[in-house]
Amino acid sequence: MLSEFDLIKQYFDRSRPGKAVLGIGDDCALLAPAPGMQTAISSDMLVEGRHFFAGEDARRLGHKSLAVNLSDLAAMGAKPVGFTLALALPSADQAWLQGFSQGLFALADAHGCELIGGDTTKGPLNICITIFGEVAPGHALRRDAAQPGDDIWISGTLGDARLALAGYNNELALTAEEQEAAGLRMHLPAPRVALGMLLASQRLARAALDISDGLVGDLGHILKKSQVGATLNADALPCGPVLATKDIGLRRRFMAAGGDDYELCFTAPVSSRDAIIAAGAQCGTAVTRVGVIDAAPGLRLVDADGGTLALQLQGFDHFAGTAGS
Ligand code: ADP
Ligand code: MG
Numbered sequence: 001m002l003s004e005f006d007l008i009k010q011y012f013d014r015s016r017p018g019k020a021v022l023g024i025g026d027d028c029a030l031l032a033p034a035p036g037m038q039t040a041i042s043s044d045m046l047v048e049g050r051h052f053f054a055g056e057d058a059r060r061l062g063h064k065s066l067a068v069n070l071s072d073l074a075a076m077g078a079k080p081v082g083f084t085l086a087l088a089l090p091s092a093d094q095a096w097l098q099g100f101s102q103g104l105f106a107l108a109d110a111h112g113c114e115l116i117g118g119d120t121t122k123g124p125l126n127i128c129i130t131i132f133g134e135v136a137p138g139h140a141l142r143r144d145a146a147q148p149g150d151d152i153w154i155s156g157t158l159g160d161a162r163l164a165l166a167g168y169n170n171e172l173a174l175t176a177e178e179q180e181a182a183g184l185r186m187h188l189p190a191p192r193v194a195l196g197m198l199l200a201s202q203r204l205a206r207a208a209l210d211i212s213d214g215l216v217g218d219l220g221h222i223l224k225k226s227q228v229g230a231t232l233n234a235d236a237l238p239c240g241p242v243l244a245t246k247d248i249g250l251r252r253r254f255m256a257a258g259g260d261d262y263e264l265c266f267t268a269p270v271s272s273r274d275a276i277i278a279a280g281a282q283c284g285t286a287v288t289r290v291g292v293i294d295a296a297p298g299l300r301l302v303d304a305d306g307g308t309l310a311l312q313l314q315g316f317d318h319f320a321g322t323a324g325s
Pocket of ligand 2: 118
């Protein structure tokens with residue numbers, strides 16, 4: 001049986017020189033922030049049975065636990081620096097730890113984001129990561145910065161993660177190929193870090209967030225904080241390739257209110273349009289203009305002809321228990 005310290009040493013302490021002044025092994029890690037930069041900090045917890053199914057593949061879980069945190073940095077336009085990992089494990093299952101740490105470090109290395117510490121305890125499987133990034137003063141993409149007349153943009157595509165959930169929950173019958181393809185969006189989200197950093201450093205966007213609980217609900221946070229409204233064109237929303245084969249009602253519902261996409265939703269002045277398209281091309285991420293910020297409060301969903309769509313579209317609320325992912 002592995003001791004707590006052997007477990008940390010074997011799977012998480014890679015003892016390689018990194019950006020941190022002091023990494024794993026002392027009471028605290030030490031970071032030396034780049035002069036003049038602000039530190040962006042975010043935590044996200046993944047709970048078995050709530051955010052992932054019991055028995056979920058460990059490698060995918062390692063990827064996803066860090067991906068959702070990197071996505072928060074992306075939504076702020078911050079550059080990843082390091083993260084801590086607080087882990088409750090039912091047992092020291094070496095095959096699980098091997099897979100989890102591989103998935104985690106593959107994504108961490110791809111983003112130059114170092115594991116600098118954490119905590120390990122026995123308990124029901126629970127993974128909490130706190131991530132640290134840096135952003136120049138005044139460059140962070142805040143939720144309170146949208147202005148009337150701004151375009152609303154979405155990165156990538158929406159809805160396939162929600163479709164995968166519908167398949168797993170037997171809300172819908174999917175073929176094995178559809179389940180596998182849509183499932184990749186749910187299990188292996190790609191945090192849009194490069195895009196977020198370009199939008200912030202080139203001052204192209206104003207407000208941004210990442211879509212974890214569904215576009216309509218999440219965009220609502222920007223509207224509330226910025227004290228504005230919005231009109232979204234449901235027919236302009238970029239559809240995930242698997243969902244694109246389904247009927248229009250389902251497409252609209254899952255694109256507008258499905259969770260777990262981890263795409264960026266951001267607002268930007270009309271003058272940024274060409275530069276945003278260039279930024280998307282530069283980092284290989286599709287960017288689609290889907291609506292406009294209005295001075296009048298409220299969120300209006302219209303179709304391509306401008307007709308108003310009345311849809312029951314709530315984001316996911318863990319305590320209210322509304323539908324979603
Ligand atoms: P303390 O009791 O002082 O909080 P711990 O014994 O919990 O320290 O942890 C020892 C060292 O290992 C610390 O530097 C801590 O940050 C690190 N650590 C513990 N668990 C993890 C983990 N899951 N991933 C990375 N580092 C960890
Ligand atoms: Mg501790």
